Amino acid sequence: MTINKRISRIIKENLLRYIGVLLLIVLGSFTFIIASGISQNLDALVTTFTEGHKQEDLSFRTDKAIWEIEELEKAANGIIEESYSYDAAITDSLTLRLLSKTEKVNIPAVVDGRMLSGMGEIMLDPAFAKANGYTIGSQIKTFEKTYTVVGFVSLPHYIYPLKNVYDTVVSPNNFGVGLISQEEFASIQNAATIYAIRFDDRTTSLNKQAAKFRALLHEKGIVDSEWIDIMNNKRARTVWASITGMKTMSIPIPVAMFLLCCLIIGIMIWRMIRHESVIIGTLYAQGYRRKELIRHYITIPLLLSIIGGVIGSLLALPSIAPAVLSMISYYNVPVINIETNIVNILIGILTPLLFLGLSSYLVIRSELKRNPADLMKGDRQKTKVNTLERSLKLERFRFSTKFKLREQLRSVSRLTFLFLGVTSASVLMLLGFTIMNSMNYVFSNSTNDTYRFEYEYAYKELQYGKAPDGAEIFSAGRFYSENNEGIEFYISGVESNSTILTLKRSVGNPLPNNQTNITKPLADRLGIRAGDTVSLINKQDGKAYTFHIDAVADSYAGQFIFMPIAEFNQQLKLPQNSYMGLWSTKKLDIPEEQLLGMKSLSETASAMDEFMGPMVSMVVAMTLIACVVGLIIIYLVTSLIIEENKSTISLFKIFGYRRREIKSLVLNSSTFVIIAAFIVSIPIMTASMDAMYGYLGNMINLVLPTIISPLYVAICFAAIMLTYQLSKLLCTRKVNAVSMTEALKLGAE
């Protein structure tokens, strides 16, 4: 059809505008394919690994060796394997956890090099090896012995190699794991014996099977400790935060992009048809069918969405593998293969097609429904004043305010587009900053504000007596809520006049430590308020205990209930004056073999800093993307405003308006919409953040608060306003190009 020749001309005339729409589509498809590609691949890699290599369901230590493993296996319907663990100091700040090679549970996977074949050999966790410069063939020297590195290894229970299970971030510069043969442990004193079990029944609740198994152990007179089930094991679960995070990203961003495209394309086509209604009427009159015209007008959106979808996919496809690899580099999972899912690509291409095709079809059809005579009357109708404009009472405003208000309200769809567009760009931007801020808050500020100790020592056995100078005693037990087994936390008994633990009320004054206080994130998750009495189940014995909560502390440093240690001991029927660990402001000289573990706060902090590095670059990337989206949207709207106002601009020029004045009237008319959209984006961001964190809480038992930092809000606002200025700059040329005779000609047409 000859009228289709127009299409390339139409596109050329408004090239920048169509490129803008195209970019939004590309971004939508790209985000979808890459985010879903990453999450599916990670999911597949992790699941293949944990299933294939028999990840443990729980691990524990015992007071004495278990001899009747086979009998227990039968009774519990699972596989049990004994292994050894020993923390070897390489240097003062570098610890290598030596683990014995297992055969049945937590089967090691060779990532590089070869499997152990004898004594004196070691396989290292690759991140640790890389961070500390160990290559295959090199030697690693512990205090006791020298090993030759023969390969790199992935372990199903050390996917995220945390030193302590309740740590949050890994730090390969301080800690790593190495696999050695079981025989090596014959010469290592003080190695810990750890039992891991994997149940054969993969459907029944893990907690139920675990409880049964535990009862079984107790029957045999075995006392367990460090009982950790896989769902609460951050070494295994943290990776799911990334997978779910990507999964949740893969939908809303593309949908927002595609919806924005629908709106803007709808507006552009509607205007085009209105503008050309005379021609359309004439074509109708000459016997063109509606179908033919619909086909003509729908070509542009279809072309845009196909090209956008294809470009988005083409860009995303080669990026999936590197992205998966860079995500997986935080974790230790063997990468077998990375697949590209054809269905995802189809969705990435077809969704914009569907979105844009359908919306523009509806717009075109409703416009072309009008009869030819009506159409031929021309677009004088576009000057129709809508009810909103009519109902405005603007008397008391200055002229420029009136003009700007009217300009924005002239087209509700354009206004919606601008508003939603700027809101989504701002939400995206704020999201990145706020995630960073919350992390930072929880892991540095809040932790430092709450705890005044430098080292935490946990004893293997109950201790009695007084704490050394500069230290305080504590005890702790792991509990869960009766109606929500997923929420696990510590209840800690602390000295009732503790100066090391500082909990605060929301208003800021400290809470006394001689009462039972609950931290805010835990209170929120359990729905507990000050004054409540709650029944909680102890993981050790499975029995319920009742606690009266006195206050909720405004501390995000973890999920805890703190109570006076005397009361704690009484409740749990522990001996009076007993305690399990020490909080100390300085390093204590406690024999290694008495300790379950030692945690240093500054080590945690430095690990956190390492973790924040990539976080910052992610935020910068998100901010840049948000700016580009914002720029496109504001540019599109501004250029539409200019086009709709060509004759008005021309008139203004005739009447002697100066360039600056015209620019201020026409280009600045969006300012208040943009500001309003930004303000609205803050609560939207907070809500989506809370939802996301809620999800995260359920997935990996990590609770983050949404903390909005005024500084970051200001930065985001500045970025949005800068984007706005830039798009105005792009449009200035267009305003200047409007000639004075434009108004005269338009009138005469």
Place this chain on the structure above:
Amino acid sequence: MFIEVSNLKKSYTTGEIRTEVLKGVSMRLNKGEIGVILGPSGSGKSTLMNIIGGIDHGDSGKVIVEGVEITNLNADKLTDYRRGDIGFVFQFYNLVPNLTVGENIEVVSNISKSPLNIDEVLVAVGISDKKHRFPRELSGGEQQRVAIARAIVKNPKLLLCDEPTGALDYQTSRSILQLLEQVNKKYGTSILMITHNTAIAAMANRVFRLRSGEIVEDSINQMIIPAERIEW
């Protein structure tokens, strides 16, 4: 002399073809007078008026308005000139569709140094009850009254009207012409008006007839007939 045009030339080149639109036009109009430019379509009337109004440039020749040679002014100075001294009225009114009547007038009063009171101007053009209407809701004649109100609110020295009655019927045309006459009397505004209608020339002090870019007749009207008595 208020307006003095001498030997004004203007040509357009489209592709190979050069069209001389104004071939050395000279004309003059005194302060407070009404001048009418007559001539067939394409003779260069609008081009001449646009140059006088400072929205177009001549190729050569001089245009002096109240002692200022506007042909020498740069773009900024021309803007000031239009802003301060000139009022425009067009055949198709050219009102801003999404602004009310009052706001359309404000478009101009907003940037002038000592504008007349808007309500007063609305009374003067006879549409004081339509201030809050939108242009679409007015008849052609009423819209042209708004356009005139908009043009005179800044109390210009010169009112340029390009076929102000071109789109209106007989009765309405006459009332618009009467209105222009009143403006001329009341505010002492000089008016230059383009028309196809020879009869209208009767109300002018001075009549210019343009043909193919040349003034072929320049006469002073000895027997001015008030607009209300003009018939055609």
